[in-house]
Amino acid sequence: MTAARFLVVLDADSTLIQDEVIELLADEAGRRAEVQAATEAAMRGDVDFATSLRSRVEALAGVGTDAFERVRVRIRPTPGVRELTAAVHQRGGVVGVVSGGFHEILDSIAPDLGVDRWRANRLAVVDGALSGRVDGAIVDAAAKASSLREWAGELDVPPAATIAIGDGANDLEMMSAAGLGVAFNAKPAVRASANLVVGPQDLREIIPLLP
Template identity: 65%
Template sequence: MTPLPAGVVPDAVRVALPVDAPTEVPGPGADETDTARSPRVTPDPPSGPVRLLVMDVDSTLIEQEVIELLADHAGTRAEVTEVTERAMRGEIDFGASLRERVATLAGVPVEAFADVRARATFTPGVRELVAEAHRRGWEVGLVSGGFEEIVADLAAELGITRFRANRLEVSDGRLTGRTTGPVVDRAAKEAALREFAAELGLPMSATIAVGDGANDLDMIGAAGIGVAFAAKPVVRAQAPYGVDGPRIDAVLDVVDRVDATR
């Protein structure tokens, strides 16, 4: 990452839009729910460098933790939530915590996926962020320590074709309590970011990574612009840039302010 000029520190671009931030008033006949957060979203042709924006999913792209929603179907939510919090604070190894949490899901029917997807809600500003990224000609990807069974649907809804997530093992229509294939942990998230960039022929300086948990720190550190979003204290302390929330499209302000200093 190009160093910022003297006197400009990362916290100078830590931004957070207030809950009551003004939005544009829709024109006559417009859907009143379809308001933009910024005049930046226009039909103008893309400008500026091509970039790759990669986001975490749980508590970043969406407001929930998918494994906790699945745990509701197993009656183990309290146990799973406690382990998730410790893992996101970096207190325990993510891979070990994933195995421990997934084990509690044994016996949950696959029909639970539909309920979980219905209950998962996008973080405010996600649709605007992805739409503006696409308008600028950026590629967008998702990298999740959660599960492909849910992430694939979220990605499709947003027009995102690149994603990486864990897979849950299923037998006779029920979860076995195990994952299948390589675990998407902290190191795998960074590797996926690098892999996506290489596929696109982009240098790492052209990447943006956004996440909230300790397992996002490696990809945040490897990205050209690494952003902690509504993050745990350990992540806020180490990430180069931060957005406190509640709207994730404030990441665009971080990128624009960093670009203005280069």
Template identity: 60%
Template sequence: MTLSPLVVLDCDSTTIQDEVIELLAEAAGSRDQVAEVTERAMRGELDFAESLAERVSTLQGTAETVFAQAYGRVRLSPGIRELIAAVHERGGKVGVVSGGFHEVLDPLAEDLGLDFWRANRLEVIDGHLTGRTVGPVIDAAAKAAALREWAEASGIPLTATIAIGDGANDLEMMGVAAIGVGYNAKPVVQDRADVSITDDLALAIPLLDRLA
């Protein structure tokens, strides 16, 4: 009998097609600069926490109305609703852990019916972004810790877990999970993933029946 699974996904460029930091940076006029840093971080060429701080600093002074603008432009990745439905049909749980931001992930989680979610939080003072985050940085280690925490909270063994991501900061959680899936992944992730899929997250559904 297949156990109820836990599937944990990265958010940006996995659950959704976009990089939220880039949507926010577009409003701040710094998208090109931010996109270059994001790409290098996802390839594993930069420390994630340092790259996050560098990118967030470009948002200083932007009005907090940018969150709703960014969420309005988010595009779901093909197959995400089907994958979530398949996990829930098996009595399982779905979590999204993001190096992005709660301010966009919170409404997305409600829309998708996620069981768990975690992300960075941007500091806002007097209605404007300060260019800093508050609280712990959700880096590679934090993503792996979230998967372990959610599995324990759900009574789901790690042998019944799948982690799906595209960037270098997803590798630790992919290593913890029974099956690590690269989705439209950077080369460093493709090299280490157990399975690689492209363009449609529903392609991960058959993997649910490989869990024990």
């Protein structure tokens, strides 16, 4: 693995993209309202993320895998995301995304947005439909922080040269592990804990912070 000058790691939902993918999937099950309320509670830190994710994924049981393509076309990249990833690459950096969302969507959108590496949850499928369970270990706050440290180690990037960008309570450990933790479009608890708060929902605002 080639060394990098620095590493930028973003959350996916409401950071890299404007949407919460699990809510778009819940539309397919006719259960968006309840899933949206549970997502908000988890992002505020009111409930444990892993417990909340399991309950929200249960609401997706029976949704066919053909829904993934319908959800993908509804995804709205956050303004400035391509400009940010291009600027990181021009300066010798690497862009990572670690998400409490799902590989089934991120695998399609991440490369197009200039992301170099990513990690997310996987949804279990039985007979062409979602089973209502997560397949494998859940990407929670601790997993996000460990992903940042792991990638920095692989790229020979010192902790001080890492930037973590997120919006929810699930991002706080990752932001604390980074040299610079940026609250972007964030919940109050995240803004209070971040090194820096970016108000406009435009990722070009991050470019001046790059080394």
